[in-house]
Amino acid sequence: MKRIVKNGPFWMFLIVLFALPVLPKPLHVPEYWITLLNYIGLYSIVAIGLVLLTGIGGMTSFGQAAFVGIGAYATAYLTTQFGVSPWLGLIAGVLLTALIAWVLGAVTMRLSGHFLPLGTIAWGLALFFLFGNLELLGKYDGINGIPVLNLLGIDLETGRHIYYLIWIVVLGAVVSVQNLLNSRPGRAIRALRGSGSMAEAMGVDTGWMRVVIFVYAAVLAAISGFLYAHLQRAVNPTPFGLNHGIEYLFMAVVGGVSHVWGAVLGAAILTLLQDYLQTLLPKLLGENGNFEMIVFGILMVLLLQHARGGVWPFVARLFPRGPQARAPNDVHPLPMRSKPAAGERLLSVDKVRKEFGGLVAVNDVSFDVKSGHIIGLIGPNGAGKSTTFNLVTGVLQPTRGTVTFRGERIDALNSREIARRGIGRTFQHVKLVPGMTVLENVAIGAHLRGRAGVWRSIVRLNRSEEARLMAEAARQIRRVGLEKHLYDEAGSLALGQQRILEIARALCCDPTLLLLDEPAAGLRYQEKQQLAALLRRLREEGMSILLVEHDMDFVMNLTDRLVVMEFGTRIAEGLPHEVQRDPAVLEAYLGGVE
Template sequence: MYRIFVAIFAIVLVVMPLVPATPEFWINQLNTIGISSLVALGLIILTGIGGMTSFGQAAFMGIGAYTSAYLCTALGLSPWIGLLCGLLLASLIAFILGQLTLRLSGHFLGLSTIALSLVFFYLFGNMEFLGRHDGIPGIQPISIFGFSFMKARQMFYLIWFCVFAGILLSINLLNSRNGRAICSLKHGASMAESFGINTQKYRMVAFVYAAFFAALAGWLYAHEQRAISPSAFSLNYGIEYLFMAVIGGSVSIWGAVVGAALVIILRDQIQAYAPLFVDERVNVEIIVFGVMMILILHFARGGLWPIMLEKFYRLLGQKSVPSHELEIKPDTQELHKREKPPEGEVILEAQNLRKTFGGLVAVNNVSFKVRSGEIIGLIGPNGAGKSTTFNLITGVLPLTSGKVIFRGRDITGASARKIATLGIGRTFQHVQLLPGMSVLENVALGAHLRAPSTILSSIFHTERRKESQLLQEAKFQCERVGLGDYLHEQAGSLPLGKQRIVEIARALALDPSLLLLDEVAAGLRYMEKQQLSKVLSDLRDEGVSILLVEHDMDFVMNLTTNLVVMDFGTKIAEGTPEEIQTNPAVVQAYLGVNDDV
């Protein structure tokens, strides 16, 4: 049904310019909406999905426009060469700016893009060869095989072809391995690094991707208007494009079109009718847009497109929007599996791990070993330093002193991403899932390293075989832990206990040699714990070593080979479950005793 809706929209757009009665004003306005949609589309990938705010898209649009305009008017080159040069220049500037700012956190990227907008606005307006503030007139039209896009109705088709192509390519990207990595940037960057995802790389990809679409929009704008000036690429327009993305639907690809249409139509109506009621010097549209932004952020943070889609399906008699189900081919060849170490081999050795935060000692000279095929329990009271020890082993936190040896290799100081490539998978004390993505997509993140692909292959959807292999692996791991009926459910809609099981499936998708599980039984019912216990026992029999943090002593005692007990950051005991249960220090610090009444 969704595809039918899109097809109807496309047919209307195709037919509209062919009808002589269609006003020229409508065509011009739709052209403006299409060009703005391209800019907003890049912002949805960058800001709404990637979590990086940019006010500089108008500047990137100006780079694309001015590059092509100058090459065509001053050097007499083809607009297509202007397009290529504009896209390359905008992407290069985005890459350089990204190298300088994307490693920083917080507001630095937003401030840098504001600076970019101001710099290029005054640069365009003060350079003689670019016409200063008068700009560049007399830009030649685009032509293809002798056909010239001279008129607005002709440009209409080129503009909207680019819009639909951009939407299709963006959907391809998001429904891929690389797209899921971009989706993890906003709410799960530290989690993503723990599964080998290079978050810095994907921040750069999103930033350059958004600049690319802005430059494409600038090229279309320059050759549609046939004249440009710096005023069209000022900071005000950069803010307006961001507003389009937010109001249309910051995490919805089609929200770019909805937001652009609403803002442009509303702006034109305000400019037409506001002077009838207030002094024309009053900038009413800024006030209206500001109020709208506040209302959208308060009542509809997902933007208008999700609301429109929900209303559309309710009119068709459906209670909710159908979940997006990724295609899984059951006959797909399995992903390559990691060779498991021989039974009894020391797979992990923690040597005198120490971590301090200022004057607080969180972990104090803790040492233990994990052998292949063992399940080791790491237990102790809340605040004993168990989760901190996990973070030291997996590279999330740097060690103050000590060593971590994994399969004979010193991994002390290695990044979380590097450690993941060696075969250490983990879950988290506080669940770290992407709530808006399906269970299957969340688990597929764990297999990110096992099915490498390029960004271009994702955009053009040429990686079908690898993507099918990856999804098949994710499905297998889901079914393995009892989530087969929840594949296409949103992860954020599941109970906490089920979300912890999703984390286990995601860690298994990495195909680890060592699995670190942090309080995985919390929130599970008795039968679910029994099922989980069987899964972990089966993994042990397959040669997977497990280091387990858990407070449910019945669960731990019946499952583990050995136990390490911590209290106030220090190891106070180590031994078999039977030995630990009778250890006086452990009983006093953690287990306690039952008093007969």
């Protein structure tokens, strides 16, 4: 009963939406408004894909209108030239779009910065001019006489008839994207924007994930094109150019580019605003001139200046917050990897060297990490500690030397493969997804322990696995003492709590070796003591830890052995009390001692 009340506004929206075309005569909705609602629905489908691609995935695309064109032309050509069923035309359009998007995405998604949107503009224009120059597609005259859609024996020959199909597809797109985002691959997608290196270290193939969401956004655009073609009964290249690609992106941004329902709201705002201005301005300023575009542009600039997150966050305040992802209690635990014997040599760094041009950042450094030990890698700022750490974790490749883990060379592997072998890590500068809960952030660490992919997640065939992943994340959060913050947003935590959250996320990988990059940096004295107590407890539970740190006081009573670096070279190694008295270490830290 509580769930029905909580979702009351959503159900009210559905009731109004689906009742509009069939209201009795006194409340009869004119055909003109049904047409506007149809176009809002068509635009929403494309904008929802852009929310996934741009707002969540962080990849700006101006070319979605071209994918709308592929879906529209595929069904138009097949149904008019060969008389095939429009539904076969839909399948053909989706498959063709997915293939083209996969090829384009494999190239375009490798770009970064301003090169990525420029790349989408380039192929968007190429496809637009292809539509207009191919004889078989009717060049700029396009294709006419597209047949009416027939669904369950009903001809959808008017806007009022096809209205329901369009909005069912809109709702299906909303639900599918929300299902995806609240899943194992969805958490990986949400980490792409600003946390790609963290996602890679947790085992996420970020390059492949970018291509996947690019293809999915393109497929949604193609479905919109299919519906558009059978609504209009004719297609030509005009609606599939760069201008419309910019408008689709604008809809997503205005509504709220990080919110799925914001895409629907943005499509409604822009469609209604454009229609209103086209009616009002000629009466005020005369028929000559395209004044509506000028006024429209000014209004959009003002809107984005005062609502950079879009309009949806303001609307969302009126509704109760939906249910969050929860950690179940009674589920079968995830399998765990076998633990090494006490004292077994886990990690061996042998004469590792890293050169950046003429600069030697790491100079033939060697050390070992044994099972059940905490090893500290310390030194002054600029000593090469983090570079050595990155060589071990696959962020950098050594110029020469070897790194082996449990007898296997890993110095040529990337971060994903190293994580797969049982090495978990944290970061010198905290890397979280601030808008996700503590539970969801930690669950990213269990990415390699799940198997459900994008398509299973969309249709919610991943429920059993998802429950196990969430239960494991909750277990690790309790293990590090953050259970009070299980459902808080990660960005709301203090720095010390965020660093402990990173340790919980790394533990969720089920590592054999835990690598911590300056975990005490920026912490107050009491926070450092709590962190040290946590690390001692993990060692007692059998965890092996390599700790990169420059705070000698922090590591002196914590570690089993210390490796000291200065200017990229190992200057000392031994027990903490031995290192503390080493003349070379005193010289590095204190400038010498009398």
